[in-house]
Amino acid sequence: MSDTHALDTLVQSLRRLPGVGVRSAQRMAFHLLQHDREGAQVLARSLQEAVAQVRHCARCYTFTESEICATCSDPQRDASKLCVVETPADQAALERTGAFKGRYFVLMGKLSPLDGIGPRDIGVHKLIERATDGLVQEVILATNFTAEGEATAHVIAQALKARGLTVTRLARGVPAGSELEYVDLGTIAHALVDRR
Amino acid sequence: MSDTHALDTLVQSLRRLPGVGVRSAQRMAFHLLQHDREGAQVLARSLQEAVAQVRHCARCYTFTESEICATCSDPQRDASKLCVVETPADQAALERTGAFKGRYFVLMGKLSPLDGIGPRDIGVHKLIERATDGLVQEVILATNFTAEGEATAHVIAQALKARGLTVTRLARGVPAGSELEYVDLGTIAHALVDRR
Numbered sequence: 264m265s266d267t268h269a270l271d272t273l274v275q276s277l278r279r280l281p282g283v284g285v286r287s288a289q290r291m292a293f294h295l296l297q298h299d300r301e302g303a304q305v306l307a308r309s310l311q312e313a314v315a316q317v318r319h320c321a322r323c324y325t326f327t328e329s330e331i332c333a334t335c336s337d338p339q340r341d342a343s344k345l346c347v348v349e350t351p352a353d354q355a356a357l358e359r360t361g362a363f364k365g366r367y368f369v370l371m372g373k374l375s376p377l378d379g380i381g382p383r384d385i386g387v388h389k390l391i392e393r394a395t396d397g398l399v400q401e402v403i404l405a406t407n408f409t410a411e412g413e414a415t416a417h418v419i420a421q422a423l424k425a426r427g428l429t430v431t432r433l434a435r436g437v438p439a440g441s442e443l444e445y446v447d448l449g450t451i452a453h454a455l456v457d458r459r
Numbered sequence: 460m461s462d463t464h465a466l467d468t469l470v471q472s473l474r475r476l477p478g479v480g481v482r483s484a485q486r487m488a489f490h491l492l493q494h495d496r497e498g499a500q501v502l503a504r505s506l507q508e509a510v511a512q513v514r515h516c517a518r519c520y521t522f523t524e525s526e527i528c529a530t531c532s533d534p535q536r537d538a539s540k541l542c543v544v545e546t547p548a549d550q551a552a553l554e555r556t557g558a559f560k561g562r563y564f565v566l567m568g569k570l571s572p573l574d575g576i577g578p579r580d581i582g583v584h585k586l587i588e589r590a591t592d593g594l595v596q597e598v599i600l601a602t603n604f605t606a607e608g609e610a611t612a613h614v615i616a617q618a619l620k621a622r623g624l625t626v627t628r629l630a631r632g633v634p635a636g637s638e639l640e641y642v643d644l645g646t647i648a649h650a651l652v653d654r655r
Binding site for chain 1: 465466469472478487502504507508528529568
Protein backbone atom coordinates (compact mmCIF):
# COMPACT_ATOMS: atom_id res chain seq x y z
CA MET A 264 0.00 0.00 0.00
CA SER A 265 2.36 2.64 -1.32
CA ASP A 266 -0.17 5.46 -1.21
CA THR A 267 -0.90 5.12 2.48
CA HIS A 268 2.09 6.84 4.00
CA ALA A 269 0.04 8.42 6.82
CA LEU A 270 -1.47 5.02 7.67
CA ASP A 271 1.94 3.32 7.74
CA THR A 272 3.31 6.10 9.96
CA LEU A 273 0.35 5.69 12.33
CA VAL A 274 0.99 1.92 12.58
CA GLN A 275 4.67 2.60 13.37
CA SER A 276 3.72 5.17 16.03
CA LEU A 277 1.22 2.83 17.69
CA ARG A 278 3.98 0.24 18.02
CA ARG A 279 5.71 2.53 20.51
CA LEU A 280 2.97 1.64 23.00
CA PRO A 281 4.08 -1.14 25.37
CA GLY A 282 2.76 -4.57 24.43
CA VAL A 283 1.66 -3.52 20.95
CA GLY A 284 3.14 -5.51 18.05
CA VAL A 285 2.71 -4.89 14.34
CA ARG A 286 -0.56 -6.87 14.12
CA SER A 287 -2.21 -5.07 17.04
CA ALA A 288 -0.96 -1.72 15.74
CA GLN A 289 -2.54 -2.42 12.35
CA ARG A 290 -5.81 -3.47 13.94
CA MET A 291 -5.85 -0.32 16.06
CA ALA A 292 -5.09 1.96 13.10
CA PHE A 293 -7.73 0.30 10.90
CA HIS A 294 -10.28 0.44 13.69
CA LEU A 295 -9.72 4.14 14.37
CA LEU A 296 -9.81 5.13 10.69
CA GLN A 297 -12.75 2.91 9.80
CA HIS A 298 -14.95 3.19 12.87
CA ASP A 299 -13.72 5.83 15.30
CA ARG A 300 -12.07 8.86 13.73
CA GLU A 301 -13.38 10.97 16.57
CA GLY A 302 -11.63 8.60 18.99
CA ALA A 303 -8.39 9.12 17.08
CA GLN A 304 -8.70 12.88 17.45
CA VAL A 305 -9.64 12.63 21.13
CA LEU A 306 -6.61 10.39 21.72
CA ALA A 307 -4.30 12.80 19.85
CA ARG A 308 -5.50 15.71 21.99
CA SER A 309 -5.23 13.73 25.26
CA LEU A 310 -1.67 12.74 24.42
CA GLN A 311 -0.64 16.33 23.76
CA GLU A 312 -2.48 17.56 26.84
CA ALA A 313 -0.90 14.92 29.08
CA VAL A 314 2.61 15.62 27.77
CA ALA A 315 2.06 19.34 28.35
CA GLN A 316 0.36 19.10 31.77
CA VAL A 317 1.65 16.04 33.59
CA ARG A 318 4.95 16.40 35.40
CA HIS A 319 6.69 14.84 38.36
CA CYS A 320 5.96 15.97 41.90
CA ALA A 321 8.98 17.88 43.20
CA ARG A 322 8.91 15.89 46.45
CA CYS A 323 7.91 12.31 45.58
CA TYR A 324 8.27 12.21 41.77
CA THR A 325 4.85 10.74 41.13
CA PHE A 326 2.74 12.16 38.29
CA THR A 327 0.95 15.39 39.06
CA GLU A 328 -0.24 18.56 37.38
CA SER A 329 0.92 20.73 40.26
CA GLU A 330 4.36 21.52 41.67
CA ILE A 331 3.65 19.26 44.66
CA CYS A 332 1.20 16.33 44.33
CA ALA A 333 -2.02 15.96 46.33
CA THR A 334 -0.57 13.25 48.60
CA CYS A 335 2.54 15.26 49.46
CA SER A 336 0.50 18.41 50.14
CA ASP A 337 -2.06 16.62 52.33
CA PRO A 338 -1.36 17.64 55.97
CA GLN A 339 -3.35 14.58 57.16
CA ARG A 340 -0.72 12.16 55.85
CA ASP A 341 1.89 10.85 58.26
CA ALA A 342 5.21 12.53 57.36
CA SER A 343 7.19 10.02 59.45
CA LYS A 344 6.47 7.10 57.09
CA LEU A 345 7.80 7.02 53.53
CA CYS A 346 6.79 4.22 51.16
CA VAL A 347 9.11 3.57 48.18
CA VAL A 348 7.55 2.19 44.98
CA GLU A 349 8.86 1.53 41.47
CA THR A 350 6.15 3.32 39.52
CA PRO A 351 3.09 5.60 39.89
CA ALA A 352 1.01 2.50 39.00
CA ASP A 353 2.35 0.68 42.06
CA GLN A 354 1.57 3.74 44.17
CA ALA A 355 -1.99 3.74 42.82
CA ALA A 356 -2.34 0.04 43.76
CA LEU A 357 -1.20 0.76 47.33
CA GLU A 358 -3.52 3.77 47.58
CA ARG A 359 -6.48 1.61 46.52
CA THR A 360 -5.95 -0.57 49.63
CA GLY A 361 -6.50 2.46 51.88
CA ALA A 362 -4.09 0.77 54.33
CA PHE A 363 -1.27 3.32 54.15
CA LYS A 364 -1.55 6.87 55.45
CA GLY A 365 2.07 7.98 55.07
CA ARG A 366 3.84 9.55 52.11
CA TYR A 367 5.45 8.08 48.99
CA PHE A 368 8.60 8.19 46.96
CA VAL A 369 8.30 6.98 43.39
CA LEU A 370 11.49 5.63 41.82
CA MET A 371 12.12 6.01 38.11
CA GLY A 372 11.76 2.25 37.62
CA LYS A 373 14.02 -0.46 38.99
CA LEU A 374 17.69 -1.35 38.92
CA SER A 375 18.64 -3.30 35.83
CA PRO A 376 22.43 -3.60 35.55
CA LEU A 377 22.18 -5.57 32.29
CA ASP A 378 20.38 -2.61 30.68
CA GLY A 379 22.86 -0.20 32.26
CA ILE A 380 20.28 1.18 34.71
CA GLY A 381 22.04 1.94 37.99
CA PRO A 382 20.99 3.55 41.31
CA ARG A 383 21.43 7.11 39.98
CA ASP A 384 19.16 6.44 36.96
CA ILE A 385 16.25 5.44 39.17
CA GLY A 386 16.78 8.36 41.54
CA VAL A 387 18.20 6.66 44.63
CA HIS A 388 20.22 9.82 45.45
CA LYS A 389 16.96 11.84 45.41
CA LEU A 390 15.35 9.26 47.67
CA ILE A 391 18.22 9.56 50.18
CA GLU A 392 17.82 13.36 50.14
CA ARG A 393 14.07 12.98 50.63
CA ALA A 394 14.33 10.36 53.39
CA THR A 395 16.82 12.40 55.41
CA ASP A 396 14.55 15.45 55.77
CA GLY A 397 14.43 14.94 59.53
CA LEU A 398 10.72 14.00 59.56
CA VAL A 399 10.90 10.53 58.00
CA GLN A 400 11.48 7.82 60.58
CA GLU A 401 10.56 4.65 58.71
CA VAL A 402 11.08 3.85 55.03
CA ILE A 403 8.83 1.05 53.75
CA LEU A 404 10.21 -0.64 50.65
CA ALA A 405 7.36 -1.64 48.34
CA THR A 406 9.35 -2.41 45.19
CA ASN A 407 8.10 -5.46 43.29
CA PHE A 408 8.95 -8.98 44.41
CA THR A 409 10.87 -9.70 41.22
CA ALA A 410 14.63 -10.21 40.93
CA GLU A 411 15.14 -6.54 39.94
CA GLY A 412 12.69 -5.26 42.55
CA GLU A 413 14.42 -7.25 45.31
CA ALA A 414 17.84 -6.03 44.17
CA THR A 415 16.53 -2.45 44.15
CA ALA A 416 15.13 -2.89 47.69
CA HIS A 417 18.46 -4.33 48.86
CA VAL A 418 20.55 -1.44 47.48
CA ILE A 419 18.18 1.17 48.93
CA ALA A 420 18.03 -0.59 52.32
CA GLN A 421 21.84 -0.55 52.55
CA ALA A 422 22.05 3.15 51.71
CA LEU A 423 19.30 4.20 54.13
CA LYS A 424 20.33 1.99 57.05
CA ALA A 425 23.83 3.50 56.80
CA ARG A 426 22.13 6.86 57.47
CA GLY A 427 20.42 5.55 60.61
CA LEU A 428 16.87 5.16 59.20
CA THR A 429 14.49 2.29 60.01
CA VAL A 430 13.91 0.35 56.80
CA THR A 431 11.12 -2.22 56.42
CA ARG A 432 9.91 -4.33 53.50
CA LEU A 433 6.34 -5.36 52.54
CA ALA A 434 5.65 -8.83 53.94
CA ARG A 435 6.07 -11.76 51.61
CA GLY A 436 3.59 -14.55 52.04
CA VAL A 437 0.59 -16.48 50.81
CA PRO A 438 -1.82 -14.26 48.84
CA ALA A 439 -5.21 -13.68 50.46
CA GLY A 440 -7.83 -16.17 49.26
CA SER A 441 -5.36 -18.73 47.92
CA GLU A 442 -5.11 -22.45 48.69
CA LEU A 443 -1.69 -23.72 49.78
CA GLU A 444 -1.84 -26.59 47.30
CA TYR A 445 -1.70 -24.12 44.41
CA VAL A 446 0.81 -21.64 45.85
CA ASP A 447 4.38 -21.90 44.51
CA LEU A 448 7.05 -23.36 46.79
CA GLY A 449 9.13 -20.19 47.06
CA THR A 450 6.11 -18.27 48.37
CA ILE A 451 5.31 -20.95 50.96
CA ALA A 452 8.95 -21.09 52.07
CA HIS A 453 8.98 -17.30 52.54
CA ALA A 454 5.66 -17.40 54.40
CA LEU A 455 7.16 -20.00 56.77
CA VAL A 456 10.29 -17.92 57.42
CA ASP A 457 8.25 -14.73 57.93
CA ARG A 458 5.61 -16.45 60.09
CA ARG A 459 4.24 -14.42 62.97
CA MET B 460 -5.16 10.95 42.13
CA SER B 461 -7.38 14.00 41.95
CA ASP B 462 -4.69 16.29 40.52
CA THR B 463 -4.00 14.16 37.47
CA HIS B 464 -6.92 15.06 35.26
CA ALA B 465 -4.84 14.99 32.06
CA LEU B 466 -3.49 11.55 32.96
CA ASP B 467 -6.97 10.17 33.68
CA THR B 468 -8.24 11.59 30.38
CA LEU B 469 -5.34 9.96 28.53
CA VAL B 470 -6.14 6.58 30.12
CA GLN B 471 -9.79 6.96 29.05
CA SER B 472 -8.77 7.88 25.49
CA LEU B 473 -6.39 4.93 25.19
CA ARG B 474 -9.27 2.63 26.13
CA ARG B 475 -10.92 3.51 22.82
CA LEU B 476 -8.24 1.43 21.10
CA PRO B 477 -9.50 -2.10 20.33
CA GLY B 478 -8.30 -4.72 22.81
CA VAL B 479 -7.13 -2.17 25.39
CA GLY B 480 -8.67 -2.47 28.87
CA VAL B 481 -8.17 -0.18 31.82
CA ARG B 482 -4.99 -1.93 33.01
CA SER B 483 -3.29 -1.83 29.60
CA ALA B 484 -4.37 1.79 29.12
CA GLN B 485 -2.80 2.73 32.45
CA ARG B 486 0.40 0.89 31.59
CA MET B 487 0.54 2.66 28.21
CA ALA B 488 -0.08 6.09 29.72
CA PHE B 489 2.52 5.58 32.47
CA HIS B 490 5.04 4.26 29.97
CA LEU B 491 4.61 7.19 27.59
CA LEU B 492 4.79 9.82 30.35
CA GLN B 493 7.65 8.19 32.23
CA HIS B 494 9.84 6.86 29.43
CA ASP B 495 8.68 8.05 26.00
CA ARG B 496 7.18 11.53 25.90
CA GLU B 497 8.57 11.96 22.42
CA GLY B 498 6.69 8.79 21.42
CA ALA B 499 3.49 10.29 22.80
CA GLN B 500 3.95 13.40 20.67
CA VAL B 501 4.84 11.37 17.58
CA LEU B 502 1.71 9.28 18.11
CA ALA B 503 -0.46 12.38 18.56
CA ARG B 504 0.83 13.85 15.30
CA SER B 505 0.44 10.56 13.39
CA LEU B 506 -3.16 10.25 14.56
CA GLN B 507 -4.02 13.76 13.41
CA GLU B 508 -2.16 13.28 10.13
CA ALA B 509 -3.88 9.96 9.42
CA VAL B 510 -7.35 11.35 10.20
CA ALA B 511 -6.64 14.30 7.90
CA GLN B 512 -4.99 12.37 5.04
CA VAL B 513 -6.43 8.87 4.90
CA ARG B 514 -9.73 8.46 3.11
CA HIS B 515 -11.54 5.74 1.24
CA CYS B 516 -10.79 4.99 -2.43
CA ALA B 517 -13.75 6.17 -4.51
CA ARG B 518 -13.79 2.85 -6.41
CA CYS B 519 -12.96 0.10 -3.92
CA TYR B 520 -13.29 1.89 -0.53
CA THR B 521 -9.92 0.74 0.78
CA PHE B 522 -7.73 3.26 2.62
CA THR B 523 -5.80 5.65 0.41
CA GLU B 524 -4.46 9.18 0.39
CA SER B 525 -5.55 9.72 -3.23
CA GLU B 526 -8.96 9.90 -4.88
CA ILE B 527 -8.38 6.43 -6.37
CA CYS B 528 -6.07 3.94 -4.64
CA ALA B 529 -2.87 2.51 -6.17
CA THR B 530 -4.47 -0.89 -6.86
CA CYS B 531 -7.50 0.58 -8.62
CA SER B 532 -5.33 2.92 -10.72
CA ASP B 533 -2.86 0.19 -11.74
CA PRO B 534 -3.55 -0.65 -15.44
CA GLN B 535 -1.70 -3.98 -14.98
CA ARG B 536 -4.42 -5.35 -12.67
CA ASP B 537 -7.10 -7.56 -14.20
CA ALA B 538 -10.33 -5.54 -14.26
CA SER B 539 -12.44 -8.65 -14.92
CA LYS B 540 -11.81 -10.08 -11.43
CA LEU B 541 -13.13 -8.38 -8.30
CA CYS B 542 -12.23 -9.71 -4.87
CA VAL B 543 -14.55 -8.75 -1.98
CA VAL B 544 -13.03 -8.46 1.51
CA GLU B 545 -14.33 -7.27 4.89
CA THR B 546 -11.51 -4.89 5.78
CA PRO B 547 -8.38 -3.21 4.40
CA ALA B 548 -6.42 -5.56 6.71
CA ASP B 549 -7.87 -8.59 4.87
CA GLN B 550 -6.98 -6.96 1.57
CA ALA B 551 -3.41 -6.46 2.81
CA ALA B 552 -3.22 -10.16 3.78
CA LEU B 553 -4.36 -11.22 0.28
CA GLU B 554 -1.90 -8.81 -1.35
CA ARG B 555 0.97 -10.29 0.65
CA THR B 556 0.33 -13.68 -1.02
CA GLY B 557 0.98 -12.15 -4.44
CA ALA B 558 -1.51 -14.71 -5.81
CA PHE B 559 -4.23 -12.29 -6.92
CA LYS B 560 -3.82 -9.83 -9.77
CA GLY B 561 -7.37 -8.52 -10.03
CA ARG B 562 -9.06 -5.65 -8.24
CA TYR B 563 -10.70 -5.36 -4.82
CA PHE B 564 -13.83 -4.14 -3.15
CA VAL B 565 -13.57 -3.47 0.58
CA LEU B 566 -16.80 -3.75 2.56
CA MET B 567 -17.36 -1.61 5.62
CA GLY B 568 -17.19 -4.67 7.86
CA LYS B 569 -19.57 -7.61 7.94
CA LEU B 570 -23.28 -8.19 8.38
CA SER B 571 -24.28 -8.37 12.02
CA PRO B 572 -28.07 -8.31 12.38
CA LEU B 573 -27.87 -8.46 16.17
CA ASP B 574 -25.91 -5.19 16.17
CA GLY B 575 -28.29 -3.73 13.58
CA ILE B 576 -25.66 -3.83 10.79
CA GLY B 577 -27.43 -4.66 7.55
CA PRO B 578 -26.34 -4.92 3.88
CA ARG B 579 -26.59 -1.17 3.31
CA ASP B 580 -24.37 -0.36 6.31
CA ILE B 581 -21.51 -2.44 4.92
CA GLY B 582 -21.92 -1.00 1.42
CA VAL B 583 -23.45 -3.94 -0.49
CA HIS B 584 -25.32 -1.49 -2.76
CA LYS B 585 -22.00 0.15 -3.67
CA LEU B 586 -20.52 -3.26 -4.38
CA ILE B 587 -23.39 -4.09 -6.75
CA GLU B 588 -22.83 -0.80 -8.54
CA ARG B 589 -19.09 -1.49 -8.75
CA ALA B 590 -19.50 -5.10 -9.89
CA THR B 591 -21.92 -4.22 -12.70
CA ASP B 592 -19.52 -1.82 -14.44
CA GLY B 593 -19.45 -4.10 -17.50
CA LEU B 594 -15.79 -5.07 -17.00
CA VAL B 595 -16.11 -7.34 -13.96
CA GLN B 596 -16.83 -10.96 -14.91
CA GLU B 597 -16.02 -12.83 -11.74
CA VAL B 598 -16.55 -11.73 -8.14
CA ILE B 599 -14.43 -13.65 -5.63
CA LEU B 600 -15.86 -13.58 -2.10
CA ALA B 601 -13.05 -13.43 0.44
CA THR B 602 -15.02 -12.50 3.53
CA ASN B 603 -13.90 -14.30 6.70
CA PHE B 604 -14.92 -17.88 7.41
CA THR B 605 -16.83 -16.88 10.51
CA ALA B 606 -20.59 -17.04 10.96
CA GLU B 607 -20.95 -13.33 10.05
CA GLY B 608 -18.49 -13.58 7.18
CA GLU B 609 -20.30 -16.58 5.70
CA ALA B 610 -23.66 -14.82 6.05
CA THR B 611 -22.20 -11.74 4.36
CA ALA B 612 -20.86 -13.88 1.50
CA HIS B 613 -24.23 -15.57 1.13
CA VAL B 614 -26.18 -12.31 0.90
CA ILE B 615 -23.72 -10.82 -1.61
CA ALA B 616 -23.68 -13.99 -3.71
CA GLN B 617 -27.49 -13.92 -3.98
CA ALA B 618 -27.53 -10.28 -5.04
CA LEU B 619 -24.75 -10.63 -7.64
CA LYS B 620 -25.89 -13.94 -9.15
CA ALA B 621 -29.31 -12.35 -9.69
CA ARG B 622 -27.47 -9.81 -11.88
CA GLY B 623 -25.83 -12.54 -13.97
CA LEU B 624 -22.30 -12.36 -12.48
CA THR B 625 -20.08 -15.36 -11.79
CA VAL B 626 -19.55 -15.53 -8.02
CA THR B 627 -16.87 -17.70 -6.39
CA ARG B 628 -15.72 -18.18 -2.79
CA LEU B 629 -12.22 -18.78 -1.39
CA ALA B 630 -11.68 -22.53 -0.95
CA ARG B 631 -12.21 -23.94 2.54
CA GLY B 632 -9.84 -26.69 3.55
CA VAL B 633 -6.93 -27.90 5.61
CA PRO B 634 -4.40 -25.09 6.29
CA ALA B 635 -0.98 -25.53 4.65
CA GLY B 636 1.52 -27.20 6.99
CA SER B 637 -1.06 -28.68 9.34
CA GLU B 638 -1.48 -32.29 10.49
CA LEU B 639 -4.95 -33.79 10.09
CA GLU B 640 -4.90 -35.11 13.65
CA TYR B 641 -4.93 -31.54 14.97
CA VAL B 642 -7.35 -29.98 12.46
CA ASP B 643 -10.92 -29.42 13.69
CA LEU B 644 -13.64 -31.68 12.36
CA GLY B 645 -15.59 -28.96 10.54
CA THR B 646 -12.51 -28.05 8.52
CA ILE B 647 -11.83 -31.68 7.58
CA ALA B 648 -15.47 -32.19 6.62
CA HIS B 649 -15.36 -29.12 4.36
CA ALA B 650 -12.04 -30.23 2.85
CA LEU B 651 -13.65 -33.59 2.02
CA VAL B 652 -16.68 -32.00 0.38
CA ASP B 653 -14.54 -29.53 -1.57
CA ARG B 654 -11.95 -32.17 -2.59
CA ARG B 655 -10.55 -31.80 -6.07
